Every structure is written in C-alpha cells, then in structure tokens.
Amino acid sequence: MMASYKEIMNQITTFIFDVDGVLTDSSVHVTENGxxxxxxxxxxxxxxxAALESGYNVCIISGGKNEGVRIRLRNLGIHDIHLGSPDKVETFKEYTELYNIKPETVLYMGDDIxxxxxxxxxxLPTCPQDSSPEIKAISAYISHKNGGKGAVRDVIEQVMKVQGKWHLYYNGKHD
Incomplete structure (x- = not known):
C-alpha cells in the first residue's frame, strides 16, 4: 500500500523548487530593452x-537564468540557487550528494516537462494546480494554488504543520 502524501511529509527535510511556473505564474514581461x-x-x-529558519534545506533548480530571481532568492536567505541548469537530474544528484540528502526526504515542486x-x-513530487498534465500525473500532491499564486507556501506550510513546526514558527518560538 502506497503512503499518503501526508505520511511522506513527515520525512521531508528538503524543499526543491523550480522557478518559472512554480515561484512565478509562468508569465514573462519583456521590457523594451529585452x-x-x-x-x-x-x-x-x-x-x-520560514522553512530555512526552521532548519529545512531549500534549493532552487531552474533552467532560467534571470539574475533578478537570484537576488530575490538570496535576500530570502537561500544559498543553493542553480539557475541555467541544463540537466536538472544532474544538478539534483550533485546537490543531494554534496549535502548527503536522501532523495526520499526531498519535496520537489515542478510544473512542466x-x-x-x-x-x-x-x-514527494508536487506541483501547482496549473501544471502540465504530464507533471500532474506523477505528482503525489497537486496544490490547490497555481504557480506564483501561493503553491510554494501551500506545500511548505503543510509539511511544517504535519511536522509540528508551523505553529512554533507562527508563535515566534522557532530556532
């Protein structure tokens, strides 16, 4: 019998997110200068x-290369930012090996091929509500939120609640 996504959430130590379509709504506004x-x-x-401050690993793996995205994420305290990644599997393996992270303790949120x-x-493979059908088909959890509209908050909050850490953070009692 396969474990429910809530049971798997108990094991999560690491969050990995794609950028476009997960942290953003997939839209790109192009200025006159490109x-x-x-x-x-x-x-x-x-x-x-909140996840970082509560001891979770947070990593970004994206094919996009926008330096504004890197600055925003660094300002949040995220240091493992892999932009312009041509092979997400290779980047994932390098990241998990570097920090000795077991793949079964990783929640990954992606949205497309x-x-x-x-x-x-x-x-724990997860995705936003507006992800491609192929990604929805392999996701153990599909957020009720769209990419860039709170899907990341949804999965982090759920994991932290299942592990009893959200209320500690919310009440200012986190480490």
Missing part, C-alpha cells in the same frame, strides 16, 4: 524563509 521581468509571490517568499525526470527521483 529585460525579462517575473512576478513572485510574497507569501511564497515568507514560507521559504523539464521537471519530469527529477520529480521521479524524490520522495
């Missing part, structure tokens, strides 16, 4: 910071 602007959700940022193969390697 700069591509993305919009990120403040509540997703709060949850990632480039995330497919890495999602097959983790303990």
């Amino acid at each position: 700069e591509m602007l993305r919009i990120m959700n403040i509540r997703d940022g709060f949850a990632m910071k 480039p995330d497919y193969h890495v999602m097959q390697l983790v303990g």
